[in-house]
Amino acid sequence: xxxxxxxxxxxxxxIFLCFTCSNNVFLLRSSSASSxxxxxxxxxxxxxxxxxxxxxxxxxxxxxxxSSVQNPRFVxxxxxxxxxxVAASDASHVQAAVRCGHRSGVRLRVRxxxxxxxxxxxxxxxxxxxxxxxxxxxxxVRVRAGERYGVGGLRRHAxxxxxxxxxxxxxxxxxxxxxxxxxMAFISLGAADVPPEGMxxxxxxxxxxxxxxxxxxxxxxxxxAWSALFADHLASNNAGVLILEPxxxxxxxVIPDMATPYPHRAxxxxxxxxxxxxxxxxxxxxxxAARRWLDALYAAMEAAVxxxxxxxxxxxxxxxxGENAVVGGVTEYESARRWGERYxxxxxxxxxxxxxxVDPGDYFRNEQSIPPLLQPY
Numbered sequence: 137x138x139x140x141x142x143x144x145x146x147x148x149x150x151i152f153l154c155f156t157c158s159n160n161v162f163l164l165r166s167s168s169a170s171s172x173x174x175x176x177x178x179x180x181x182x183x184x185x186x187x188x189x190x191x192x193x194x195x196x197x198x199x200x201x202x203s204s205v206q207n208p209r210f211v212x213x214x215x216x217x218x219x220x221x222v223a224a225s226d227a228s229h230v231q232a233a234v235r236c237g238h239r240s241g242v243r244l245r246v247r248x249x250x251x252x253x254x255x256x257x258x259x260x261x262x263x264x265x266x267x268x269x270x271x272x273x274x275x276x277v278r279v280r281a282g283e284r285y286g287v288g289g290l291r292r293h294a295x296x297x298x299x300x301x302x303x304x305x306x307x308x309x310x311x312x313x314x315x316x317x318x319x320m321a322f323i324s325l326g327a328a329d330v331p332p333e334g335m336x337x338x339x340x341x342x343x344x345x346x347x348x349x350x351x352x353x354x355x356x357x358x359x360x361a362w363s364a365l366f367a368d369h370l371a372s373n374n375a376g377v378l379i380l381e382p383x384x385x386x387x388x389x390v391i392p393d394m395a396t397p398y399p400h401r402a403x404x405x406x407x408x409x410x411x412x413x414x415x416x417x418x419x420x421x422x423x424x425a426a427r428r429w430l431d432a433l434y435a436a437m438e439a440a441v442x443x444x445x446x447x448x449x450x451x452x453x454x455x456x457x458g459e460n461a462v463v464g465g466v467t468e469y470e471s472a473r474r475w476g477e478r479y480x481x482x483x484x485x486x487x488x489x490x491x492x493x494v495d496p497g498d499y500f501r502n503e504q505s506i507p508p509l510l511q512p513y
Contacts, residue, residue, distance in 0.1 A: 172241040173219045179236035184229045190221040204250025205340045209418050216260040218268040225273035233269045244269045253348050253453040256502045344413050349434050349454050351408045352400050352447040357440050369433045376412030399481040409452050450479040459503045466498045467507035
């Protein structure tokens, strides 16, 4: 099962900050003499090394595009691909890509680990012109707290981030950090004894097709319900998997639901990730059979999981629960509520209000991006 992309939300927030704090104001426009993507590339020239900008005609374009793809469903001939990929290796490259994209009318999709379950960090569902800003080359971050620096990281320094206190001082390995690495290694690489350095390799998966869904459970399921679940769904030869992730403890008792965008805390026993896999292609009987199994299991679980709304985990993104409608160039708030309140519950409106302040024109947009709420919150 592909690892989640928690770093993607942080990266997007950083880009929002870089954009909104700039002293320069860039308007969405394109030159009448050239295409938006031509304007974008011309603007990038001199700001980012040419070898770090891949257009569809570049010899390395497909290798760069698929470098972290975890699902071949999203790299078919019908896939809407980016017009170009900007492989940033410095914060200035991020700033240049955002400014040039906004000025030329080329929207950016931001890719970090590339593990978006619906591939929305590097592909579009409907035809549009966009570029990918790839952050894999940004290897570290420094977070300033007063006069002290806490060293964290992206990819290479992930181990250091977990093994340092907030004040930047070394934290000795504990029973918490060691199982954490073992669990991540097992999920990502299939083995728990991989050294931390093994987690740094950016790999892809172009052989196994995957579809996932998620739920949250707030009341215990009895033995009879589990027995029926196994007999009716999990005992078949072509069954997928269920992954149960426990909640509760400090996460549920101390941290308020409104403290962070993630709201599934108090009262949650565990969440469920449903996953189904197939091989061959995305159009044949194997694909259809896998989706039938997943849909039947998801329907059977409705009475046992949360409701009103039926909660879902944003890191297990699922376009089945809704896609944005764009009206007048801006994502319609009501269309986004269908999926947004399942991921973020009462925090969704607050997130939309923030988006309305920092990105009222909806420049950063995909099929399940937060819409800008422009009316008073």
